[in-house]
Amino acid sequence: MSAPSTLPLEEQIAQWRGYLRRRRAIEGQDVQELEGHLRDQMAALTTAGLAGDEAFLVAVKRMGSLDALSREFAREHSERLWKQLVIGDAGTSESTSPLARTEARIVFALALAAAAAVKVPELFGKHIVNGDMAFYNRNASFFVLPWLVVYFAWKRGLTAATCAALAASFALAAAFANVYPFVRGGSTQNLTALHLPIALWLVAGIAYTGGQWFAGSGRMNFVRFSGELVIYYVLIGLGGGVLTGFTVMMFQAIGVKVDWFVGGWLVPCGAAGAVIIASWLVEAKQSVIENMAPVLTRLFTPLFTLILLAFLGTMAWTGNAIDIKREVLISFDLLLVAVVGLVLYAVSARDPQAPPNFFDTLQLLLVVSALAVDALALAAIASRISEFGFTPNRVAALGENIILLVNLLWSAWVYVQFLRSAKPFAALERWQTNYLPIYSAWASIVVIVFPPLFHFL
Amino acid sequence: MDVGKDLVAASATPLVLAILAEGDSYGYAIIKRVSELSGGHLQWTDGMLYPVLHRLERQGLVVAKWGASESGRRRKYYRITRDGRAQLAAQRQRWKVVDQTLHAIWMKTSPA
Numbered sequence: 001m002s003a004p005s006t007l008p009l010e011e012q013i014a015q016w017r018g019y020l021r022r023r024r025a026i027e028g029q030d031v032q033e034l035e036g037h038l039r040d041q042m043a044a045l046t047t048a049g050l051a052g053d054e055a056f057l058v059a060v061k062r063m064g065s066l067d068a069l070s071r072e073f074a075r076e077h078s079e080r081l082w083k084q085l086v087i088g089d090a091g092t093s094e095s096t097s098p099l100a101r102t103e104a105r106i107v108f109a110l111a112l113a114a115a116a117a118v119k120v121p122e123l124f125g126k127h128i129v130n131g132d133m134a135f136y137n138r139n140a141s142f143f144v145l146p147w148l149v150v151y152f153a154w155k156r157g158l159t160a161a162t163c164a165a166l167a168a169s170f171a172l173a174a175a176f177a178n179v180y181p182f183v184r185g186g187s188t189q190n191l192t193a194l195h196l197p198i199a200l201w202l203v204a205g206i207a208y209t210g211g212q213w214f215a216g217s218g219r220m221n222f223v224r225f226s227g228e229l230v231i232y233y234v235l236i237g238l239g240g241g242v243l244t245g246f247t248v249m250m251f252q253a254i255g256v257k258v259d260w261f262v263g264g265w266l267v268p269c270g271a272a273g274a275v276i277i278a279s280w281l282v283e284a285k286q287s288v289i290e291n292m293a294p295v296l297t298r299l300f301t302p303l304f305t306l307i308l309l310a311f312l313g314t315m316a317w318t319g320n321a322i323d324i325k326r327e328v329l330i331s332f333d334l335l336l337v338a339v340v341g342l343v344l345y346a347v348s349a350r351d352p353q354a355p356p357n358f359f360d361t362l363q364l365l366l367v368v369s370a371l372a373v374d375a376l377a378l379a380a381i382a383s384r385i386s387e388f389g390f391t392p393n394r395v396a397a398l399g400e401n402i403i404l405l406v407n408l409l410w411s412a413w414v415y416v417q418f419l420r421s422a423k424p425f426a427a428l429e430r431w432q433t434n435y436l437p438i439y440s441a442w443a444s445i446v447v448i449v450f451p452p453l454f455h456f457l
Numbered sequence: 458m459d460v461g462k463d464l465v466a467a468s469a470t471p472l473v474l475a476i477l478a479e480g481d482s483y484g485y486a487i488i489k490r491v492s493e494l495s496g497g498h499l500q501w502t503d504g505m506l507y508p509v510l511h512r513l514e515r516q517g518l519v520v521a522k523w524g525a526s527e528s529g530r531r532r533k534y535y536r537i538t539r540d541g542r543a544q545l546a547a548q549r550q551r552w553k554v555v556d557q558t559l560h561a562i563w564m565k566t567s568p569a
């Protein structure tokens with residue numbers, strides 16, 4: 001504590017309060033209680049003849065060192081060392097600002113809206129259970145993403161022009177998802193269902209960055225947000241799975257069939273609402289707990305590298321070629337997605353100013369080994385692609401493979417440059433964030449061009 | 458005279474409970490009372506009282522309630538519970554044993 005005594009008394013007290021607040025074991029109400037004590041003490045000392053700032057210094061001294069105090073509090077309140085963020089906890093209303101409460105209300109309203117949106121098509125005779133599942137798959141994005149965009153529009157205060165542009169892109173996407181005369185059970189409509197969320201995720205990203213997609217670190221923050229969202233969503237999904245399991249089990253025990261409720265309401269509505277809730281949790285928790293995606297990246301980068309190297313080694317040793325099955329391309333696409341994800345989240349958590357370290361070398365090794373594996377797979381596929389024919393699935397998978405391959409090739413090059421100190425790390429970050437719209441663009445092409453190109457099959 | 462950390466810690470619970478048994482009070486007043494009673498010999502680091510009060514609250518020996526001070530600021534008042542009084546009586550018995558024992562030997566050897 002080195003409060004310069006030139007500060008006015010109230011500011012000195014405020015500073016002291018600030019020091020207290022920063023201690024995790026000491027909470028809002030305790031700070032109030034301790035401040036009350038400090039002021040009582042100061043009042044007594046002032047009455048005894050001390051000047052204001054003298055009284056402050058003595059009172060602070062008598063309070064004891066902050067370290068010792070915080071240690072005592074931690075001993076009594078060990079639960080506080082586990083950071084908590086409880087939704088709408090009445091007990092801590094002192095620390096919950098009115099804005100945070102408004103936000104919680106808006107989020108729950110939007111989550112309910114998303115859940116309700118899933119049921120709207122029922123009114124027009126589209127049923128989930130034993131009905132037009134393909135319709136729901138194609139339109140899944142529209143039950144959820146508009147509400148997410150509304151949340152960000154509110155939170156970031158988007159301009160009317162931006163809102164209109166976002167709404168227009170949703171309308172356009174909805175048209176492409178529903179106007180085409182898809183053949184029942186065909187692959188183009190499955191491709192649309194798979195690629196539309198990827199294309200529209202960029203729209204959500206524009207809303208997330210407050211309409212400032214190109215400004216500052218918005219894009220990287222959106223990447224971080226996306227990674228955490230997936231993790232929270234999976235966690236909520238696990239909880240949902242347990243709830244669903246118990247629902248089925250209990251009602252079965254009394255001989256009541258609840259398949260219609262679980263399949264038609266609980267799972268689809270829950271899945272839609274959970275996206276909004278998970279997004280809010282990421283927003284609320286970003287400053288509270290450590291981001292998980294970079295932690296997972298650190299854990300799995302060495303493991304992935306080892307497996308890839310082991311795979312290459314085994315191939316070279318045994319001389320076995322990659323067995324080309326029909327959908328092998330998809331698996332290698334997913335491998336590249338995983339590697340790009342590892343690179344992206346390693347980049348997202350790295351201090352751009354830090355010099356090259358061992359982990360960067362490891363990343364390069366990971367990228368290079370993934371490139372080698374993918375090159376082998378592509379070579380094997382290329383020799384037989386004419387034999388298999390150009391189906392929509394295969395063309396889409398090939399396009400994705402090329403896009404990811406280009407990303408990794410250039411990433412490897414930038415990594416090499418960086419390790420030789422020829423380029424700053426920011427170059428890699430810039431490359432990755434600049435590349436993001438390309439995924440969306442390709443997904444849009446698949447949604448817009450593929451169906452007519454392949455006769456809606 | 459320095460009483461020592463262990464003895465301060467050991468005597469904190471009965472002392473706080475006994476002060477609260479006199480009537481509801483709050484942190485600063487409790488510290489002041491301790492200082493008065495001990496003639497200034499028992500010096501607590503002020504902040505350390507609060508974890509003790511919170512522990513007693515968790516154990517159900519005291520209850521806390523936010524009220525207002527004379528100047529209108531929020532202030533947390535503590536009141537002893539029935540369990541607290543029982544605990545105080547038990548502590549009193551224990552300290553009496555310690556006190557009597559020490560007294561007995563010190564009377565024999567050299568009067569202070």
